[in-house]
Amino acid sequence: MAAAQQVLYTEHDRTGVDARDFVRAVCDSARQGFSKDVTLHVDINAGYLRNDVTTPLALILNELLTNAAKHGCDDFGRCEIWISPTFWKGSVR
Template sequence: MRGVEAMAQRPDGSMFPFLPFPTPIRNADGDLVGAVNMLVDISDRKLAESNQRVFLDELNHRVKNNMTMLYALIRSAERESHSTEARAVLGDAAQRVGAMAAAQQVLYTEHDQTGVYARDFVRACDSARQAFSKDVTLHIDVDARYLRNDITMPLALILNELLTNAAKHGCDDSGRCEIWISLMRSDDEYVLTVRDRGPGYDFKDTGRRSSGTGLIS
């Protein structure tokens, strides 16, 4: 057997991880006459991998805590502000930080450090339900199974803006709002769709990166 990791016991009773490289020896007629087996000790590699996991877990934990603290500080400033415009800006900023914190939380809890499960990620980015007192119902359809880490933060911000817009403008007279989220994988692309029962609008890039549509663009 090759390409597998196993444990071996030394004569003193200590154990060590190794990779086996068995090689059969055959004569001119092709008959098996013997074999050579080499065991490669990978103790140092396993130790390095363990240290790396501990480092990444600690890093993710600190980032998560810092985002949570930042979110709390912005919310506190929003509550204490006497300016309506300032409260609106701080509220938007807090919600965006909250979306990033939700994405970071999913990354932190995943064992695989290269990506996350798409369905878990989309559900974690559901900030509309917490941000508004209105009755918001989400219908989530996720076909993409896996998301790479490098696209999670932009996707979290885009989802946050679209859900916020839908929760603000897509509700009926009674305050009830239904939102459909679809994330599909098509060849090498991800297709995200967010829709509601609202009146709709023409999406135009405002040119201001701080605005919702500007951030999405």
């Protein structure tokens, strides 16, 4: 949440944030809790998020990332997590 709030406070537009910057900040923050064998791929286009959706989005995204890293890795702790607005674009790795 701290990373998400940092993006909110550094934006010049007080009504919303750049979607790409926001999602990357949340992912970068979550990544700090993962092993080096968990790879995040962030593929977010430029867009705009209103402030009223940023906190719920940050909480949900963080929970999804944490669950994917905890339950989606192989027996050696390796996995790749894709963050993209196109959900069914490929197979799960």
